[in-house]
Amino acid sequence: MSESTLAEPAAPTTLLETGGLSVRYGGVSANSDIDISVAAGEIVGLIGPNGAGKTTFVDAVTGFTKSTGTVSLRGERLDKASPHRRRRAGMARTWQAGELFTDLTVAQNLAVAVQSVGLRAMLADVVNGSRPPADVISAALELVGLDDAADQLPGELTLGHQKLVGVARALVGGTQLVLLDEPAAGLDTHESRDFGIELRRIAATGIGILLIDHDMSLVLDVCDRLYVLDFGRVIASGPPAAIQDDPAVISAYLGSPEVDPDTERPTADGPTGHAPKETP
Template sequence: MNALLQTTGLTVRYGGVLANDDVGLTVGAGEVVGLIGPNGAGKTSLVDAVTGFAPARGTVSLAGRRIDRLPPHARRRAGLARTWQAGELFADLTVRQNVAVATGRGPLRNLWGDLAGRRPPGRDVDEVLELFGLHFVADRRPGELSLGRQKIAGVARALVGGTRVVLLDEPAAGLDTDESAEFGRHVRAVAESGLAVLLIDHDMTLVADVCDRVYVLDYGVVIADGTPQAVLADPAVRRAYLGSELAP
């Protein structure tokens, strides 16, 4: 497997609280890997550490290159993107403008790029809009779209430019069954285009349907990993969820 994202011994502390303890995971090109666990298990802390928004010990590698000493914006330019749990679209911009925000590197660089006829490497805005089926709503504002399409637009923005790995932090929160299924199809399409996707979500139907492999966190420690079917049937995983229904 061509591992685009790899963490080794990743450990996050907030004062006396151990949020992540020696976490190691890999996500390969063309793969959707799930990261699940009960509330407070350390999932978002791990995403923050990988993307540079939380101090951590251990290593983070992107396509074999260590990036754990880089600040968040440099990790993004290296090809590591993420979404956020909270709403992240600009209400006064169109969908196209929201997606295009990710291509900006400051007014002087944008001006030079325009004059030189250069574009940022990787996917451009129109390509991403087409991939996610957003081209026909590109001139609308987020408030005119369903919640499901707003979530898809948020992911689309993360893919513009030279993104190689994308971390999706609970993207299906608030979606109904049909919206979640549609969202899952887009996630699979992203992976099939050659990117690596790490999906964090509580929607077990979505996780089981779209993920190739799954890691389970509990109290900051990986307690299981494997195929969705094997992981969701693991007694240790069920105990971690305190008897919650995991199977779709």
């Protein structure tokens, strides 16, 4: 077969696509005309200083705050849909304060996330009792490498594994796209590295991941592409290597360009210990 007849590799399927997404609170613009995409099997980072509008963006995409513009999942418009409908369509998220139920097992924590809501579901639960979908829960735990922890309580796990349970809770039930809001907060260097390995393994199954985190070592190591927000606007986008050298990003978030990446990596407090720029 000649080289010219070889088929071109298929482009990754676009999962999330936002167009001109904007959020206003009274006269304050929290997000302005944000265009972001995440493909299947891709980890995309969303970074920026505190107050830049990152969590607001996730709230808007998942339907927890009103916005204008478009939000699509696999080409289906969801910007008018409720959070529950977006979840059923395959879009899930974690929360910054994503504590687990300490008196429930890991499996029970995941079961809560897929419990049906509404009067019909409540009546069925009264009549038949709660029947957690064991196979669905097992599949989600296997995705994050915790299939042997189903019967343990969260307090019996390391912090890193507790964070992964939070991710599994978002993945349970056929999630195609997951938006992670500071999932590595509180992890030390080794735990963060292990967490990143698990994220890459999850993405390799075809799940798209939008990652917000202030752990720049994690973000720069695992993300395929980055978007940088400042004052609610995207000021830069591209591969991590290009973003690190972008003057606008250095000014807004990463700090001094004098940092030697082989000896010191930028963190949430800036590469020299100074706090990143805050929005008013």
